[in-house]
Amino acid sequence: MQTSTIKLYSLEYGNSKTYLVASLFILGNILLPQICHLFPMGGVRWLPIYFFTLIGAYKYGWRVGLLTAIMSPLVNSAFFGMPAVAALPAIMLKSTLLAGIAGYVAARFNKVSMLLLAAVVLAYQLAGTLGEWLMGATTYNAFQDFRIGIPGILTQILGGWAVINFLLKK
Secondary structure, three states: OOEEOOOOOOOOOOOHHHHHHHHHHHHHHHHHHHHHOOOOOHHHHHOHHHHHHHHHHHHHOHHHHHHHHHHHHHHHHHHHOOOOHHHHHHHHHHHHHHHHHHHHHHHHHOOEEHHHHHHHHHHHHHHHHHHHHHOOOOHHHHOHHHHOOHHHHHHHHHHHHHHHHHHOOO
16 A cells, blocks of 8 residues: 655644635535536535545645535535535534544644545544434434445545645645
8 A cells, every 4th residue: 555755734723824725625625516416316425525625634734624624515505505404414523523533644644545544534434424323313324425425435535645645745
């Protein structure tokens, strides 16, 4: 399994670059779901709302990830009605978990690998599934990402690794 040592950041809230970078990832998390929703079950299959949250949190730290995690679902829901308001608590829980876990793993290991990204994605999905179930979802619905979203989970791991390593080398 290939591991790359690249420059990872932990941007602070007082730094204007934090908001600029987060805005770009939020924009990505707005555009990608719009593309995925052109296809049947595109959102639940490809889980696009999490993609740029993972990349932002891993590459630029948990603060960029948290801004992206919170704003992306809210903006998408307000402007496009997706995710539906009823789905926002579960999606925001998973997004926030993703930002925290990705930021922590990046800071702890200071490198990126498919194995580390797989651990991040599986950790937020498992914790989020448990949280969704505790919020009242049926077990069947709580496990939806594992039943339907495997392509999205794999895209987060493989695509996230590729974007961090090849597009965001700096």
